[in-house]
Amino acid sequence: MTTAAIIVAAGRGLRAGGGVPKQWRPLAGRRVADWTIKRFCGQVDHVVLVLSEDDDDAWAEFQDSPLILTKGGRDRAGSVRNGLQVLDGMSVTNVLIHDVARPCVSSETIQQVLTALQEHPAAAPGLAVTDALWTVDGSVVTGTQDRAGLFAAQTPQGFHYDSIVAAHKTHPGGAADDVEVARAAGMDVAIVQGDADNIKITRPEDFARAERILGTDMDVRLGNGYDVHRFGDGDHVILCGVKVPHDRSLQGHSDADVGMHAVTDAIYGALAQGDIGQHFPPSDPQWKGAASEIFLRHAVELAGQMGYCISNIDCTLVCEFPKIGPHAPAMRAEMARIMGLHGDQVSVKATTSERLGFTGRSEGIASLATACLVKS
Numbered sequence: 515m516t517t518a519a520i521i522v523a524a525g526r527g528l529r530a531g532g533g534v535p536k537q538w539r540p541l542a543g544r545r546v547a548d549w550t551i552k553r554f555c556g557q558v559d560h561v562v563l564v565l566s567e568d569d570d571d572a573w574a575e576f577q578d579s580p581l582i583l584t585k586g587g588r589d590r591a592g593s594v595r596n597g598l599q600v601l602d603g604m605s606v607t608n609v610l611i612h613d614v615a616r617p618c619v620s621s622e623t624i625q626q627v628l629t630a631l632q633e634h635p636a637a638a639p640g641l642a643v644t645d646a647l648w649t650v651d652g653s654v655v656t657g658t659q660d661r662a663g664l665f666a667a668q669t670p671q672g673f674h675y676d677s678i679v680a681a682h683k684t685h686p687g688g689a690a691d692d693v694e695v696a697r698a699a700g701m702d703v704a705i706v707q708g709d710a711d712n713i714k715i716t717r718p719e720d721f722a723r724a725e726r727i728l729g730t731d732m733d734v735r736l737g738n739g740y741d742v743h744r745f746g747d748g749d750h751v752i753l754c755g756v757k758v759p760h761d762r763s764l765q766g767h768s769d770a771d772v773g774m775h776a777v778t779d780a781i782y783g784a785l786a787q788g789d790i791g792q793h794f795p796p797s798d799p800q801w802k803g804a805a806s807e808i809f810l811r812h813a814v815e816l817a818g819q820m821g822y823c824i825s826n827i828d829c830t831l832v833c834e835f836p837k838i839g840p841h842a843p844a845m846r847a848e849m850a851r852i853m854g855l856h857g858d859q860v861s862v863k864a865t866t867s868e869r870l871g872f873t874g875r876s877e878g879i880a881s882l883a884t885a886c887l888v889k890s
């Protein structure tokens with residue numbers, strides 16, 4: 515079975531105002547369209563993005579992405595037809611059609627529609643109407659409409675691909691949605707449970723509502739790091755980027771900055787991207803004596819590329835000597851500088867191990883770190 519999603523994004527969003535089509539306006543740290551696209555990635559085999567011919571920047575931006583791009587029609591149905599057309603010949607069996615203006619759709623809703631398509635030719639989420647419905651003349655209520663059996667329609671609306679293509683070919687136009695097109699062609703449409711959070715951004719006030727919904731859907735990652743370096747001859751150690759005078763030095767392939775290594779590994783850990791040894795193998799001579807700032811910068815850049823911001827770092831050094839306290843403010847400032855963070859986002863503290871174990875015998879220094887990353 516091959517599945518596809520068509521995200522119709524060629525509308526002008528006139529009711530939402532703002533001077534820019536609503537799908538390109540910011541919402542909770544990214545654009546409306548970015549949220550919507552992300553919701554379908556990994557859920558279906560192909561994602562089609564239907565774009566207005568006027569949205570030059572979007573065409574350029576998504577050109578090299580895995581998305582299939584096609585141009586919009588004069589109305590929503592025209593855009594859907596173009597999306598269906600571009601999937602022709604790709605052996606798609608089931609297709610989901612979704613408004614770009616619904617960025618809060620959940621993976622559960624998407625999966626429920628896909629599952630329902632195993633038994634029905636068409637399926638869509640709907641919410642039973644719970645408010646009383648009035649008829650109104652100007653600003654005066656003229657009556658109450660029976661709400662029994664009424665549902666509010668949502669997207670994604672899912673269909674067997676060949677059937678919805680045929681239904682759109684014979685439909686005269688003017689349909690509110692693809693369910694109407696399908697029903698006009700005699701298809702049975704199953705309702706799956708809709709989601710009150712799956713709102714369509716339509717009017718200006720809907721942005722604040724969507725932000726509130728997305729705000730409760732944060733992606734927070736934690737990672738831990740641990741490192742040890744042994745003492746050898748020397749007259750200083752480098753800890754968290756700061757040169758500290760000492761009667762011994764730490765041994766290592768790089769500058770042996772045990773604190774910065776633990777922090778770097780904590781960031782890689784939060785991203786599930788291995789560890790320093792994987793990115794900078796000790797067998798590679800180019801990293802001999804390297805400043806550990808290179809490793810930390812790489813981890814921070816990787817976090818940015820994967821869409822994460824570092825929220826805070828906590829690093830603990832375990833040693834009897836040198837004493838860390840006097841140098842901790844400089845260590846925090848240096849690591850904050852490298853990571854582009856504020857000083858209060860970086861903690862460096864120390865403990866002895868009560869003269870126990872290798873750190874207690876001053877054979878080396880150990881370090882532990884925790885990193886908290888938040889999807890931006």
Ligand SMILES: Nc1ccn([C@@H]2O[C@H](COP(=O)(O)OP(=O)(O)OP(=O)(O)O)[C@@H](O)[C@H]2O)c(=O)n1
Pocket residue numbers: 522523524525526527528529530537564586587588589590593594612613614615714715716
């Ligand atoms: N020619 C069109 C018109 C609409 N749409 C899309 O169809 C969905 C319908 O939602 P709606 O709120 O009606 O979007 P707009 O048409 O953009 O909004 P408005 O009517 O306020 O201008 C949106 O994802 C919109 O981008 C489309 O792809 N092509």
Ligand SMILES: C[C@](O)(CO)[C@H](O)COP(=O)(O)O
Pocket residue numbers: 590613666667668669690691692714716
């Ligand atoms: C398809 C739809 O999202 C179902 O609720 C809706 O009909 C599309 O938006 P519009 O405001 O009716 O154009």
